[in-house]
Amino acid sequence: MLRTVHVGLGTIGQLCLRAAANRPGIRIVGAIDPHPDLVGRDAGTLAGLGRPLGLRVEPDWTGVPEADVAIVCTTSRLVDLREPIGAALARGLDVVSTCEELVAPPIDSPEAQELDGLARRAGRSVLGAGVNPGFVMDALPLVLSAAMLDLEAVRVRRVVDVRTRRPQLAAKTGVGLTPAEFETRLMRGEVGHVGLAASARLLAAGLGWEIETLGEAVRPLPRADGRCSGVHQELRALVGGVPRIVLELTIAEAVAAPGDTIWLDGTPPLEWRITPATPGEEATCALVVNVALGLAALPAGLRTMVDLVPLRYRERR
């Protein structure tokens, strides 16, 4: 049995806990969140499991028993991960986190270097996982590229109907804002998906490509009432002077053709598609749980999804 401790019990943290509770082979031994509304509640009841787990939410690690993996869902920002990840590593646990910035941390940043050092000294691994970034636009295209003789470019289009997702995502994607409000919040970094650049970095790392220029455009999508229905983002990464990575993401109300499409340009040209798009919250929690069950095999340090997809197209120059 894999013993998990769940740190951070917001929406995604609760969904991950529920996923772990339902998976044969996992035993949840700890649930941690200092929020006063959560401390003391039964973790299973809180997470909507439909039954109590007999496990109280604790405000910190005091009294949490020995375990194998910490599942950390506290933050989207790398700088805020030092404390929860440090605490888990100090107790000898591997760590999986849904933190978007952890999925492809700029490897030279002081935050990434510090986490890597902590993990190596603890002899454990730390990895960021999720559906996007982490799977649909990076890990999965990498695996599909293994069937390519010659890979010119990777293009991914993800079109998500925001009404099928958790309510927080509508706010993140600017649904209902005026165009002016959208603009203001965009400047403040409050709307838009963080993760396309992370996906591009994972793809480049996996394929052995060096990105020269990385450009991203974000624009609101219009609605009949003049407000925004969501967001459209497009990233283009130049490798050798040509756009070899193109990632396009639409998250909006009433999208015309929801789905994920992965094009691999080259020989043979390949186009894989799923309709509608891979469900975001469910897939993210599934990835966290599945990665947790395989984490022990990874070498110690700060790892990425690229380490989990050795089957991929490779160029060495």
Add this chain to the structure above:
Amino acid sequence: MLRTVHVGLGTIGQLCLRAAANRPGIRIVGAIDPHPDLVGRDAGTLAGLGRPLGLRVEPDWTGVPEADVAIVCTTSRLVDLREPIGAALARGLDVVSTCEELVAPPIDSPEAQELDGLARRAGRSVLGAGVNPGFVMDALPLVLSAAMLDLEAVRVRRVVDVRTRRPQLAAKTGVGLTPAEFETRLMRGEVGHVGLAASARLLAAGLGWEIETLGEAVRPLPRADGRCSGVHQELRALVGGVPRIVLELTIAEAVAAPGDTIWLDGTPPLEWRITPATPGEEATCALVVNVALGLAALPAGLRTMVDLVPLRYRERR
């Protein structure tokens, strides 16, 4: 640079050599085939590279320089691999082979045990790769399953237009035979795709499932002139009393809807599709080359594609 030696220069062996010659990061240092029509010819010209490689086809390993990986395309049968793989391991090379029976060798068979022992003693790895078995019906569904909270069943349908493939495949799939001829050759094991059972074994190994019963049905498909247009095969594997692996393969002339479709039943239900089907020969050679470039990271021994897809759904019971 990865240095490769190509052993067996039939159709697939030539395609693999061409794929390696065109890949940045690979240098071909040896080409071996004892067939009198091939010995002495330039490997590049023979393989249709459009330019000579300046490398003669040799009848055996004599004079072949130091190298990293042997790409063995001599046979579809495990019993015939002892000699070519043994020779490569003895010289300190890792081995990738297109031998279908190597993709998921019955691990307790004497042949598999012997290859595993040879590889371990040499400190090298041996792996069977290809599009089917090896990718579309096993490695790829395994990776897609990583996005599943709960996986009830894996179903794959591959529908191939035989006219898009190498001529040998039409013979293997009984195109043009009378139904009686088909029946006779089926009994002799001369028609039909070997590999569905291998894919089922890989899936089960990767998912932690134990197959109780494995049933496979093979039937010829009819053509207007009363002869066979190809073959339809279906495999059903029972796990816990229910069919959790269903693999369906059609290889025929004038198929209605060529394509590969992967269904993952459970939560969330997923359906990934490519139309037409992943090109067989090109993808097989691509997989061989891409696997070769990543082989050094695997532990010594007889490996399978499951080792290359640590990102997957996992159950422990």
